[in-house]
Amino acid sequence: MADQSPAPLATPTDLNRNDTGSVADALNVVLADCFALYLKTKNFHWHVSGPHFRDYHLLFDAQATQILQITDAVGERVRKISQTTLRSIGDVARRQNIRDNDRDFVPPAEMLAELRDDNLKLVETIRVARERAEAANDTATSSIADDWIDQAEERAWFLFEASRGA
Structure with missing residues (x-):
């Protein structure tokens, strides 16, 4: 009986496979942090309360x-650089830098501060991935990482400004 296993991943790329392995490792940490931050942000969206409920609910x-x-990008x-990515919640948990928040109640001001800090932590994680991409001559990853950094910095700024009166 012939082996039915799929062929190894061989996505066409002119990038060095060893270099892209390092980039993929860093991007998988970015992805894990994005999933952790997404779930925390939705958690706070669902559980926010208080006089600024509507504003914070919509912001989150x-x-x-x-x-x-x-996350999809x-x-x-x-995958475009011929590597593999996360496969499970367990994989996310093993790689994430952003800590979960399982508390029953988090005051809105703490939600804003925690999400602000987490977005800034995500910026640091993306910068590591961008540096690895630049070292691998992966200009596409490096370029798109700039957009992700800008978006995370904007989220942190909005959270900071919203917290000034919280």
């Missing part, structure tokens, strides 16, 4: 949507 929802959109970028 918009930010969660933006973060979720990034990150995962697809890993």
Whole structure:
């Protein structure tokens, strides 16, 4: 009986496979952090309360949507450079830098501060991936990483400004 296993991943790329392995490792951490940040942002969206409920509820929802959109781009970028990406919640948990928040109640001001700090942590993670991409001559990853950094910095800024009166 012939082996029915699929052929090894051989996505066409002119990039060095060893170099793209390092890029993919960093991008998979970015992806894990995006999933962790997405879920935390949705958690806070669902559980926010208080006098600014509507504003924070809408802000968290918009930010969660933006973060979720990034996940697909990150995962697809890993595949475009002929590497593999995350496969499970366990894989996310093993790689994420952003800590979960399982508390029953988080005051809105703490939600804003925690999400702001987490977005800035995500910026650091993306910068590592961008540096690895530049070292691998992967200009496409490097370029798109700039957009992800800008988006995370904007989210952090909005959260900072919203927290000034919280």
